[in-house]
Amino acid sequence: MKVIELEFTKLVREYRKTIYTVCYFFSDNPTDVEDLFQEVLVNLWKGFAKFRGDSSPKTWIWRVSLNTCCNIERGKKRNVPTIPLVIDKGVMSDSDEGGKQIKMLYERINRLELFDRAIILLWLESMRYDEIAAIVGLSTAAVTSRLFRIKEQLKSMSNVSDKS
Amino acid sequence: MSENILELHELEELKAAYNLMDERLDGQEIVSDEQLREAMMRKFNDIRQSTKEALIWGNLLFVPAMAWWAWAIGRLSLVGIIIFGVYWVASLIFRFFILKRTKKEDYGSYDLKTLVEKESIYSKNIKWCSIGSLIFLVVFFLLMFIGRGKTEWIIFGVMALLIVISICIRKLVIKFKYNGQAIDPATGKPRKLGGKWISIIGYTFFGLAGCFFLIGTVMSVIDSAGMGWLGLLKGLNGLAFLLASIVLLLGILHQKGKINVSYKLLVVLTVIAIALSVSVAGIATLKDITELTKFSVQTLLSTIAFPGLGLSFHKMRKD
Secondary structure, eight states, X not given: OOHHHHHHHHHHHHTHHHHHHHHHHTOSSHHHHHHHHHHXXXXXXXXXXXXXXXXXXXXXXXXXXXXXXXXXXXXXXXXXXXXXXXXXXXXXXXXSHHHHHHHHHHXXXXXXXXXXXXXXXXXXXXXXXXXXXXXXXXXXXXXXXXXXXXXXXXXXXXXXXXXX | OHHHHHHHHHTHHHHHHHHHHHHHHHTOOBSOHHHHHHHHHHHHSOOOOOHHHHHHHHHHHHHHHHHHHHHHTTOOOHHHHHHHHHHHHHHHHIIIIISOOOOGGGGGTSOHHHHHHHHHHHXXXXXXXXXXXXXXXXXXXXXXXXXXXXXXXHHXXXXXXXXXXXXXXXXXXXXXXXXXXXEOTTTOOEEEOOOHHXXXXXXXXXXXXXXXXXXXXXXXXXXXXXXXXXXXXXXXXXXXXXXXXXXXXXXXXXXXXXXOOOHHHHHHHXXXXXXXXXXXXXXXXXXXXXXXXXXXXXXXXXXXXXXXXXXXXXXHOOO
């Protein structure tokens, strides 16, 4: 394996959870997650030679993952073959209380528009507003107001589910 | 600060679920060696080519091929050369300078808003190029009626077909590649692209273009200096050779990973080319048209050899 390939492999393994999380929240079903994951990997690899550390690897990974998933959108024709992920399928099942919580999170985030989905994921990742702004390309003020609106939307979803 | 804490409190349920998911993923390997190998291989053997690239290569190769065909059957005049030339150059400019898409390599350097803006601009350009092509086509048809009786019918027909094929491919690109949607950068909401009117106009023009193409072809055969069977057979021979060449080119482009073409399509084109060529050779022999017999045997050989090579190239791609 070449040095660049080793470096890439190391980076992807380090940030595998980030990539998976983004793909998970932009997908419709487990097969979708695998397809999106592969698409993100391809785009990461394509851009890896150009990545010179202008931003942190974390920011770069988030940016490529969100850009890829947002751009592909759901229902689009995939360009890559599906390769199964090495993950315990039970991790995301709603058989226990924790799993139910994760499913609830998924359902709410999945109802948001693509751009909002990206912003809320970055917020859940505890990124600073200026970091979110840099990744999505909005001003910090715009991110703040947008986040406020998204949170209101999430809260209203919460109220609806509480009533039902 | 206090506002942030309040927000966190209200949405702590979501945060907790997110953190829980993060914890659960901690012990998971997730990415396999196979996935990494597949991703890294694609940098060098990039088969993720869009219909747009097929269109680029299709147009750039198809226009000279059609010009050659028109010349072979004696229908290419100076006006035709100019029209083909202008369209070919316009295709080059449109494809390489106007219809530019974001490169996947740059996904890490663009922020999300810039990316969706660029993609939106690309989609808009596709739309305006289609409208521009339609206007061009209308002017063409008008010119054709003005120039009625002259020898440019077939050229106009071919041009009309080319333009309409472009429109159809663009429509397919929008439908399948973008799912008929683009993200509006201002709102972040998906926006529907294209409309029914473009389909109606597209199909109408497709029908008209087909008719004119047929009229042009028939006229050219009838009008080919009173050559009768010889004119018709020369035309069919040219068509067979053209199809064979297309199969070879498509096979090479597929092998190089520039486009994705189905093997079945190449086989169908090959069968048509060989059938045409065999018919020409048969009729030429039966009618004892010595001028064409030798030439049609050569064409027959090339209609077998070229697609043969094309199909071999198609099979050589490793994916």
